[in-house]
Amino acid sequence: MLAVLLALLPLAASHDVKPIQFGRPAPIGTLISLPTPAASNERPINKSEQEQYASHVHLEDTVDQIQLLMDADFTEIDDSLEDSGEFDQYVPVGTTDDTTLVRRANGIEKRAAFRGTMQIDCLEAPEVCQNACWYQNCLMDAKGVTTTIKYQDGGRNSARDSANRLQSGVTTSRGRPCTTWPFGQKFWDTYQFNPNPVEESEKYLETDEWPMASFENPAFDETANPPQHTLRCITGQSNKGGARAWTNFRRGHGPYAEGGKWENFRLGAKTHFVRYDEFNVAFNFDSFDPNNADHQNVRKTLTFCEAPYANCKNDGRQFHMSKLVTNSKSTGQLAWPYDATTQNAYQLDYEGTDIKQYHVTLAITGDDQDEVAAQVSVYENGDETIVATRDSTTDSSLTMEDGDSFSIKGNLPKTLKVEKSGIGCGTFKFTYGDAQADGLAVFGFDSEDIGYGRWSHTEKGxxxxxxxxxxDIQGQDANGAAIVIGTRLKCSFPGW
Known part of the structure; x- marks a missing residue:
């Protein structure tokens, strides 16, 4: 052993080797510079291959791929150095001024260590901060106390990350829940988008999960209290900001590079993360300019991030998966019409009741189109179940003029109010729940509303x-000829 140490002295003197300041010391071995990644051996496809490929691609498949990209969780950014396994055979031992020195592992396992504190710039990724702050400060009741997170490793195509996205409720057979009715109605259609978007990613919502898929995650347990994950529908712009924060920290790039403003928050200098490395997360407000009104308006929305953490009340956008149902492709099951008893189920945090998709049908008939019959149903165990009805033949109040309204309850959790506006068939306004009495369990819409189209009642046209x-409601005239005698409105909305 002494001879080996003496042999290493010239190398240390000539390169000014600095020991790695984390983990247990690695056994002595030959020190070499960390190799560069191998060049890709993939070649671009030629023109004939492109034409052949294009002839087999259907428009609907292309649309699906575009949608998957739009739905993509940007926390899934690849890191080829960590995720490819190319560097698994090397163990970091020391650094020179510009080089990480490693030794071949030779079957010796790399050791995890504490890697410092990841800073999330809450101006760049406000909704990521809001989601993570809700989880850590409110659901987990940390109230600002840092909690340790463990890195599991992975990447976009990693089986571990894919499993975590399934277990958190993000991955489903119809894209992400934020784009699928009735959740798209609840979260996407009511979202207050920036009226003057700068980037295309400001116009669309993605499903953000915390903990992130690259972190060590527990297997889903529907009995867990509090929930093991929290979900939030956020803009792609904010989601990319959160991904950038994590990627820079993991790689030691950007503000964590030498001379960067957060260089000292990342331990291990240029060494890459290994599985089970641990770290903390902090929510950074340094970028907010106190004299910038736009900055301060954003900061006011971050109600879960700052002391005294008194406002741990769901803002109506924090939710979680309450039941996991996988299909034959090992994907969380969602379909139309939505059935909370046979598919993935979701709840608003602290609400305790699954979000369901209710269907209200109005039959509008009569010479003046003023006779209205109403029925509300929900799908349960694959069957449509009627939960409430009102019929104009037995209820004179359903002969409706402009401004008239009626309420329907039956076995609905909350009361549904229906109001007519305009002559003839007119427009109907629907109000589910009472804003004063029912808290977050309210939803309003009218018969002319149009929301996010994919996975809706009618996706095209x-x-x-x-x-x-x-x-049209078909009938017969006095001679038995088919005529239109009214209009049937078939509507859907989220409720719990």
Whole structure:
């Protein structure tokens, strides 16, 4: 051993080797510079291959791929150095001024260590901060006390990350829940988008989960209290900001590079993360300019991030998966029509009741189109179950003029109010729940509303995304000829 140490002295003197300041010391071995990643051996496809490929691609498949990209969780950014396994055979031992020195592992396991504190710039990624702060400060009741997170390693195509996205409720058979009715109605259609978007990613929502998929995550347990994950529908712009924060910290890039403003928050200098490395997360407000009104308006929305952490009340956007149902492709199951008893189920945090998709049908008939019959149903165990009805033949109040309204309850959790506006068939306004009495369990819409179209009642054409799809009610005249005698409105909305 003494001879080996003496042999290393010239190398240490000539390169000014600095020991790695984390983990247990690695056994002595030959020190070499960390190799560069191997060049990709993939070549671009040629023109004939492109034409052959294009001839087999259907438009609907292309649309699906675009949607998957739009739904993509930007926390899944690849890190080829860590995720490819190319460097698994090397163990960091020391650094020179510009080089990380490693030794071949030779079957010796790399050791995890504490890697410092990741800073999330809450101006760049405000909604990521809000989601993570809600989880750590409110659900986990940390109230600002830092909690240790463990890195599991992975990447976009990692089986571990894919499993975590499934277990958190992000990955489903219809993209992400934020884009699927009834959750798209609840979260996407009511979102207050920036009226003057700068980037395309400001116009669309993605499903953000915390803890992130690259972190060590527990297997889903529907009995867990509090929930093991929290979800939030956030803009792609904010989601990319959160991904950038994590990627820079993991790689030691950007503000964590030498001379960067957060260089001292990352331990281990240029060494890459290994599985089970641990770290803390901090929510950084240094970028907010106290004299910038826009900055301060953003800061006011971060109600879960700052002391005294008194406002741990759900703002109506924090939710979690309450039941996992996987299909044959090992994907969380969502379909149309949505059935909370046979598919993935979700709840607003602290609400305790699954979000369901209710269907209200209005039959509008009569010479003046003033006779209205109403029915509300929900799908349970694959069957449509009627939960409430009102019929104009037995209820004179359902002969409706402009401004008239009625309420319907039956077995609905909350009362549904229906109001008519306009002559003839007119427009109908629907109000589920009472804003004063029912807290977050309220939802309002009218028969002319159009929301996010994908996975809606009708996905294509002029009725795409409509909350209420009209169809003719057929009847017969005095001679037995078929005629249109009214309109049937078939509407859907989220409720719990």
């Amino acid at each position: 002029r009725n795409s995304g409509r909350y209420c799809v009209p169809e």
